Amino acid sequence: MAELRTLARPYAKAAFKAAQEQQQLADWANVLTMAGHIAANDVIRQLLANPGVDESKKAELILGATETDASEAVRNFFLILAENRRLALLPEIATLFNTYRAELERTVDIEVTAAFELTDDQQQKLAQALSTKLDRKVSLAASQDKSLIGGVIVRTGDLVIDASVRGKLNKMADALGS
Structure with a gap:
């Protein structure tokens, strides 16, 4: 590649x-x-x-x-x-x-996967927060994955923020297993 x-x-x-x-x-x-x-x-x-x-x-x-x-x-x-x-x-x-x-245009496409469907207001607030954090104009695409149990996973390029309950449970299981 x-x-x-x-x-x-x-x-x-x-x-x-x-x-x-x-x-x-x-x-x-x-x-x-x-x-x-x-x-x-x-x-x-x-x-x-x-x-x-x-x-x-x-x-x-x-x-x-x-x-x-x-x-x-x-x-x-x-x-x-x-x-x-x-x-x-x-x-x-x-x-x-x-x-x-x-x-050049200081934009970024972000994928958000949530345990539950995000409302337009929630998407707008999340896009605004990410725009401030990343110092870019954010284009947000939201999807739903009930297996996350709760929380969200945010992906853009090689940046992944896993704030899901499933992700936290996996981290705990790894910590207990080591």
């Missing part, structure tokens, strides 16, 4: 720089995200690995499947990826691009 990220990084940086210069971060992010999902599909991955299919046709296929009106710069970017046989890196390029964009 680290190798893919290493290979994808220069392409993601180049795309991000081009998007910034054109003031089209949202458009580029949209196309790259959709293209990343398409390229991650098993059937498409097999197609991308097929040396019998022209690389530029592969790029056009992926761009066409995004159903977006891609700019000339985006089309050129995809053709460069195709020329260098790097279309398979699209999922990783999209992830890196979105990470760079979130850093």
Whole structure:
């Protein structure tokens, strides 16, 4: 996985720089995200690995499947990826691009899993508290998992805050077992 990220990084940086210069971060992010999902599909991955299919046709296929009106710069970017046989890196390029964009815009996506369904007011208060703590604009996605018994688990990137009853019981069991 680290190798893919290493290979994808220069392409993601180049795309991000081009998007910034054109003031089209949202458009580029949209196309790259959709293209990343398409390229991650098993059937498409097999197609991308097929040396019998022209690389530029592969790029056009992926761009066409995004159903977006891609700019000339985006089309050129995809053709460069195709020329260098790097279309398979699209999922990783999209992830890196979105990470760079979130850093620039100081935003963060947070997943909250709670034992019970959170009300809109609770979600808003939690988002506000996390926004203050992380010094970022927070986009919150809440889900429910009754197996937590009580409390919440907050996930963003590699940060996980387990404030669930199940998590606390697991910690106690580990402490008693050692």
